[in-house]
Amino acid sequence: MGIEPGRLHFSWISSAESTKFAKVAQEVSDKVKALGPNDHFAKKELKVA
Amino acid sequence: MIAYTDKIQEIARRLLKDCKVETVIGFRKGSVPMMNEPCFITSADAADGLVWDGNCGINLANYLTNRKEKIAVFAKGCDSRNIANHIIENKIDREQLYIVGVPCQGMIEKRRIRQMAPGEITEATEDGDEIRVKGRDFEEVYNRDEALQKNCAVCVHRNPVIHDEMVADEVEEQTDVDRFADVREIEAMSPEERRVFFRKLLEPCIRCYACRNACPLCYCPTCFVDESQPQWVGKSQNPTDIWTFHFLRAYHCAGRCTDCGACERACPVGINMRLLTKKLNKDAFDQWGWEAGLNLEERPPLDTYRPNDPEEFIK
Ligand code: SF4
Numbered sequence: 046m047g048i049e050p051g052r053l054h055f056s057w058i059s060s061a062e063s064t065k066f067a068k069v070a071q072e073v074s075d076k077v078k079a080l081g082p083n084d085h086f087a088k089k090e091l092k093v094a
Numbered sequence: 095m096i097a098y099t100d101k102i103q104e105i106a107r108r109l110l111k112d113c114k115v116e117t118v119i120g121f122r123k124g125s126v127p128m129m130n131e132p133c134f135i136t137s138a139d140a141a142d143g144l145v146w147d148g149n150c151g152i153n154l155a156n157y158l159t160n161r162k163e164k165i166a167v168f169a170k171g172c173d174s175r176n177i178a179n180h181i182i183e184n185k186i187d188r189e190q191l192y193i194v195g196v197p198c199q200g201m202i203e204k205r206r207i208r209q210m211a212p213g214e215i216t217e218a219t220e221d222g223d224e225i226r227v228k229g230r231d232f233e234e235v236y237n238r239d240e241a242l243q244k245n246c247a248v249c250v251h252r253n254p255v256i257h258d259e260m261v262a263d264e265v266e267e268q269t270d271v272d273r274f275a276d277v278r279e280i281e282a283m284s285p286e287e288r289r290v291f292f293r294k295l296l297e298p299c300i301r302c303y304a305c306r307n308a309c310p311l312c313y314c315p316t317c318f319v320d321e322s323q324p325q326w327v328g329k330s331q332n333p334t335d336i337w338t339f340h341f342l343r344a345y346h347c348a349g350r351c352t353d354c355g356a357c358e359r360a361c362p363v364g365i366n367m368r369l370l371t372k373k374l375n376k377d378a379f380d381q382w383g384w385e386a387g388l389n390l391e392e393r394p395p396l397d398t399y400r401p402n403d404p405e406e407f408i409k
């Protein structure tokens with residue numbers, strides 16, 4: 046649907062794997078930050094003239 | 095196909111007279127040409143009103159959800175697959191149903207015929223491979239094959255997969271069709287091209303939900319788009335709202351859609367939203383060799399766990 050590669054991530058993390066969770070969360074947010082904002086899916090209000 | 099009509103009436107009459115079923119679900123002529131409508135009949139006398147031709151594209155499985163009585167239903171290949179799906183999802187019992195299989199040669203896309211005709215069509219009849227349409231100052235004959243619904247043109251399950259009786263002998267299945275050519279074209283696009291493509295595809299949507307209402311899979315008592323506490327998706331025609339509706343609906347149909355085409359047929363503005371569900375059909379087929387509703391034994395992939403699932407997308 047037009048989401049660029051790298052914006053969406055999937056992982057299996059058990060509830061016992063707290064360090065893995067922290068690591069993956071950090072990686073995901075770094076990668077997405079590097080891609081920059083994608084505002085195509087943000088709802089834009091119609092401008093009233 | 096029109097030749098099935100007599101046989102269909104005869105079967106309906108017999109089933110109702112013998113009290114085999116309480117209700118028969120079939121088609122009767124609509125009030126405008128090429129628009130047959132589903133009908134429920136409960137007395138043998140009413141069987142005379144039943145018809146069959148290339149305008150029976152509505153999926154009758156849609157009318158079986160949570161019914162309690164014993165029902166006979168006429169089923170094309172795709173209808174029968176959606177009926178199987180309904181049984182698997184506990185929306186109706188197999189024992190409640192008397193399925194009359196109708197081997198199908200494809201349904202007609204009325205929009206295409208209307209485009210080809212030089213004026214407003216007031217009468218349309220089918221005879222073998224030909225469709226004869228009449229209007230005020232014209233009479234034209236078209237070939238069935240040029241006017242097939244897009245999904246029917248590439249259908250490989252024209253014969254009903256489950257049935258208690260057949261209206262006629264099985265028809266030959268198509269084997270030389272490329273079912274997913276349109277999906278591959280979209281897969282080959284870059285993410286940006288794809289975004290623009292879907293934007294254009296869905297732009298005309300007026301959020302009437304005719305596609306959802308025509309779909310036998312969309313039987314939830316309250317659809318997520320109608321929910322107001324919480325409101326998952328806005329009600330407007332803002333592109334983001336339209337997208338949310340269409341993409342989420344498509345995912346709700348994953349591993350269940352039979353590509354019957356009822357959704358596209360119902361759309362008043364002619365959107366081919368089947369492209370979304372077809373992609374998921376293709377994924378289910380590529381990953382698990384799955385096609386929805388082919389039998390009553392196999393559980394659908396999305397409610398099965400297998401240790402050897404590909405799962406390539408998960409790290
Ligand atoms: S999504 Fe469309 S093609 Fe698929 S089962 Fe529903 S109505 Fe049929």
Ligand code: SF4
Nearest residue numbers: 299300302303305361
């Ligand atoms: S039937 Fe067509 S216009 Fe209506 S909601 Fe579905 S896609 Fe939109």
